[in-house]
Amino acid sequence: MMKRYILFTLALLTAILLGSCKGAPVSRIKEVYAGTGHVFLLLNDGTLWAAGYNLYGQLGLGNYTGKDGGINSRAFVQVMEGGTDGAALKGIRGIAAGESHTLLLKDDGSLWAAGDNSFGALGLGQTDNPHVRVFTAVKTQAGEAVNGVTAIAAGADASFFIKNDGSLWAAGYNHYGNLGLQGDEIIPAFTRVTSAGNGVKAVAAGNRHTVILKNDGSVWTTGNNYFGQLGLGDSADRFAFTALSSAGTDNKALSAGNNHTVILKNNGSLWAAGGNYSGQLGLGDFAQRTGLTQAGLDKAGGSPMTGIRDIDANGDNTLVMKDDGSFWAAGDNFFSQLGEKNEEFEYARNVFIPLKTGDAAKKPADGMRFIAAGSRSLYIISQDGNLQAAGSNRYGQLNLGEDVDDAAAFQVIYP
16 A cells, blocks of 8 residues: 555655665665655665654664764665664564654564654653664563564654554553543553554554554544544544544545545545645645545546545645556645645645656656655655655755755656
8 A cells, every 4th residue: 555654655765765875776666654854765675775854863873974964864874773883774564754753663573663752652661762863672561572563653753553463552642642542641661552442454643643444444533633633523532542433344544644534445435534724635625624525626626536546644635546547646735745836825735636747748647656745745656666756855855965955846866
């Protein structure tokens, strides 16, 4: 799937990292993962590369210092064991990039974390060391290494994993109930979320809300609901996972943006709830929805899109991939991340527009195999392995060099 959670951004980022980093191996991109301002590329040769925002050590590069003496990386750097020392870090199955922290899922089912731990999001059992700059093995409260992990997700200051027994575990900031745990506002060690029950198949973490998909096809939500992002028909927060009965059980995938939730049905239709201030629900207006609404207008006054194969939401954007291989996006365009230059009063798109590649003909992005969304940047990987990107490069997350703040149109950044 694209990244419902984070995959969309990773694929693009992978290419980005490879493209600008001298000495980077010419290996095809396997996946791209993106957080708020940092990205990772996982290559087919198993190596991991990172770029972008690194204030809290979320790139896992140790005491990294860039060419300008800063801590951010404006070109892809290979992630090594122990930071910049040791052997190449390999054996990575998946990555989840949050606002200022990162989770790694290894092939052996173990979980590793780096970055901001001020609110316990790394699940290390304490918050005394707020900046963890190398990937560190996560342990249980009993001091044993976490294992048997099958899926991971990262919110703003929260982390989640699913074990092979279908249980959901969470750590981090819980003020709004986004961990699905009653009680403390900070949960510094991974704790089983009993309100999620059993049979959890997928988890998506928004800014302060969380959504899960179960094996029976049902959808459950918890956390902040100010914009109606839980889809429950009101704006009251929830502190335990609550069944979203209106979603039914014919659900294929889900994703969570800052303050909105999108669900892909088995019939290829898109449904959404929550904040729509940037038009991220693609409904032709900017009004929030507190209940699930069929979404995805491809033109003003048009009918909802169908034939959708995959979805991704991040920040205040929503992206979809259709069965014909084309990619469409709606929402925030402040940084021109939709591949269209942000002209005056055109900070957002409230209907889905086709993403266009960076060639002179401006052809729609058909024939692409993967798309990923950071909170301010979008990435596309083509069938031939080229990586294109548009949007913010403030922290170097587009791998475009020292002096480029953003890209107003999609352009090839790798190779």
